[in-house]
Amino acid sequence: MKRLITTALLAAPLFAMATPVNLVTNGSFESTTVNSGTWTIVDAATGWTVGPQGLEIRNNVAGTAASGVNFAELDTTTNSWISQSLATVAGYTYTLSFSYANRPDNQGANSNGLNWSIGDLSGTVGQNTTTSWATFTTTFIGTGSPMTLRFGAIGRSDGYGTSLDNISVTTQNAGGNANGVPEPQSIALILAALGAMGIALRRRKA
Template identity: 40%
Template sequence: MTLTPMQVVRGVLAGVAASALIGSAAAAPINLIENGSFEDVTQANGTWNIYTKNFAGWQVNKTYGVELRNNVAGAAFDGVNFVELDTTGNSWISQTFDTTIGQTYKVSFYFSPRAGVAADSNDITALINGATALTASGSGVGASGNVWKEYSFNFVAAGDLSTLGFKAGGLSNSYGGSLDNVSVSAVPEPSSWATLLVGLVGLGTITRRRMR
């Protein structure tokens, strides 16, 4: 059987559409952050510790360190570990990762105020290359354990390396908010499949007109 030009175009369109759907379903964002859920350091259940040395991808404030918890004063959002940045005083962590100049990236993380602690002691500020991106805050008064909330923002890379940082804010009193499940992923560009589909639709329109 000889196919008409229109049947050929329709067959190609159907195949491309199916491939695009399969590709979009299979592709998952790649997290550029190492140890984003702080699971690469072993912390026994029901214990905590302050680390003043860099660990598993993260640069750590050497003076105050970072407090890693496993099921202490709340549970983790992802896995078993989470961190607090107000250790014996307000502290910070950061991580540098590869980026492409001009590419847009999405930063996502989960924050919880500490149970029983007012908002003025719970702030955690996210920074990109040292500049404030946003501040997560909230009151833990009346809460029981952690109450996690996702925060996110986009940034455009200005260099081939970018640095994401988090620092505790508010009262520096060893009682502060918690951080977990940090991720950075590239925001997808307009799909080449979609561009191809538009072109093929145009081809189909031209073919249909010529057949009239």
């Protein structure tokens, strides 16, 4: 019984310390070395499958990165796309989050925009002229099979598109919520278990 209590007490701080793992590799586009104030169009980037029109990576030029120093644009010289396969657990709830903004020298709402998809879920962002970073967040349920995360440029193909950075997919399951903090129900369960053990100990002593 003492061992059980010790285990429960040790487990509680572990729950609190758990940080959610980002399933997306290179979601901030920092793996490509680009000189500060310059940009490049690559046909490969760590973690990503890159469409035939390439992936533009900019180091704090035509905008400032939302995270780190690099960010991406998918209207390279014409509309392009990137994708990544994610291993998910069936039934788990995942949160997809990413930052998007239009470049200061954007060519108007009809030129801007991104579509995103994860599995069967999809949508569009950025078909406007807003140049400050916004965060898009949605949740989806894991299928247990590899799920494809994809981003593509939409709008007029003219070399000016919507910037993308800071992509993450985290799960709310497996011990903590998306912020790594135990959910109230988990804390209540731990406290209830400790209380029950205390009662059992007192009864045994009596």
